[in-house]
Amino acid sequence: MAGPSRKDAYIGNPEIFIKLMGSIDTFIQQNNENVRKVDDWMFDVENELQKIKELLEQRVMDAHTKLQNADFELNMCRSMPSYDSENRPQKPNCSSQESARLKAKRQLDVAQKNLNQMNELLRYAQKFAREYDDKKQNFVKLLDNKLPSSVSTLHKHHQIMQEYLNLNINRNGEK
Amino acid sequence: MARSNTNNQQTQEHKFESINPLVDPFHDSCYYFFQELNKVSEVWDDAASESFRHEVTVHSQNITKNYVEGVLDIYEKYSVILEQAQKLTKWNAGFGGWMSFLDLSMVVERGVSRLFFNRDDHRL
Numbered sequence: 001m002a003g004p005s006r007k008d009a010y011i012g013n014p015e016i017f018i019k020l021m022g023s024i025d026t027f028i029q030q031n032n033e034n035v036r037k038v039d040d041w042m043f044d045v046e047n048e049l050q051k052i053k054e055l056l057e058q059r060v061m062d063a064h065t066k067l068q069n070a071d072f073e074l075n076m077c078r079s080m081p082s083y084d085s086e087n088r089p090q091k092p093n094c095s096s097q098e099s100a101r102l103k104a105k106r107q108l109d110v111a112q113k114n115l116n117q118m119n120e121l122l123r124y125a126q127k128f129a130r131e132y133d134d135k136k137q138n139f140v141k142l143l144d145n146k147l148p149s150s151v152s153t154l155h156k157h158h159q160i161m162q163e164y165l166n167l168n169i170n171r172n173g174e175k
Numbered sequence: 176m177a178r179s180n181t182n183n184q185q186t187q188e189h190k191f192e193s194i195n196p197l198v199d200p201f202h203d204s205c206y207y208f209f210q211e212l213n214k215v216s217e218v219w220d221d222a223a224s225e226s227f228r229h230e231v232t233v234h235s236q237n238i239t240k241n242y243v244e245g246v247l248d249i250y251e252k253y254s255v256i257l258e259q260a261q262k263l264t265k266w267n268a269g270f271g272g273w274m275s276f277l278d279l280s281m282v283v284e285r286g287v288s289r290l291f292f293n294r295d296d297h298r299l
Contacts (some may be wrong), residue, residue, distance in 0.1 A: 012218035023211050030204040031239075038197050038246055045253045052260045114263045121256050128252045137246030142238045150231045157223060 014165065017158035021151050028143050035136065035143075042129065049122060056115040063108035070101040197250045201243050202272055 013019075077094035084090045191202040211219055212232040216224055 010220040013196070016215065016219050020211075020215065022206055027208045031201070034200045034204070036247070037200060039227050041197055042249065042253065045257055048257060049260055055264055075226055082291055110268075114268055118260060118263055121260050125253065128249055128256075130243045132249040135242045138238050139242035142235055147235065150227070153227075 005173050011161060014161060017154045017161065022152050023156070024147050024154075028147050030049075031139075031143055035128050035140065038136075042132075046125065046129075049118075049125060052124060056111065056118050059111040060108070063104065063111040067101070067104040067108050069102050070097070070104040073097045074101050190207045194247065197246050199242060201239075201246070205239055205243065209239075212236075 074094055074097040077092055077097045080092050081089050082092035191206070192200070193199050209232070212235070215232070218226065219227075
């Protein structure tokens with residue numbers, strides 16, 4: 001027998017199509033599951049990021065409240081009448097309230113900057129998720145459309161080959 | 176036949192180094208699947224086989240490689256982002272030197288380039 005030529009059909013193993021169809025089905029099944037795991041992981045990370053954002057927003061609100069309270073305390077202090085030892089009116093000493101207000105203001109600035117950074121991180125996350133999603137869509141199309149379609153084609157090849165093999169058996173049987 | 180047994184033995188003995196928990200599950204299914212597809216021409220060699228090689232084997236390999244690179248990428252980038260976000264929740268976050276948005280982008284990109292320079296491109 002001459003070696004296989006590209007013009008001729010050469011099939012060394014009649015089970016090749018069955019084997020390929022099985023492998024493709026397994027690949028589709030396993031990788032649909034793998035894609036789902038990636039999605040779950042991303043969902044968990046995004047949830048975690050969202051919780052961190054909410055925590056940082058809460059800190060900004062708390063810092064706002066503290067600053068408002070410190071402002072109130074400072075204004076109260078400044079409006080309180082104060083007198084020296086000789087009973088003359090003097091400017092009240094509000095240094096502790098001023099210090100508390102300064103601290104509260106700094107805490108608010110820090111909380112706000114942390115929240116801004118968090119928002120920037122979230123923008124990065126969204127950008128990266130979109131980039132990933134493009135690649136995922138192509139892969140999902142492969143799993144949902146292209147590979148199942150190739151299984152159909154292989155199935156047709158298998159049927160043709162079975163018919164051919166049956167034909168040969170019948171001919172041999174006649175002899 | 177003997178050669179086939181040796182190949183099977185090599186296939187079974189193939190061990191993958193762990194990369195990350197998202198990519199690792201793709202190792203076995205992709206490696207063995209494409210190994211099998213690439214060997215198709217040994218037992219099936221005609222015009223239909225050639226078409227199968229182009230339309231299924233090569234195409235699937237490219238799409239899968241691209242996707243797994245995307246998974247590597249998103250794992251690395253999300254991990255860096257989560258790590259940076261968790262730092263912002265620390266009690267002393269923001270009281271030291273500020274990380275600018277440029278620094279932030281560099282941290283993310285550095286994490287990713289580390290992945291790209293160290294990765295093994297021949298897994299699929």
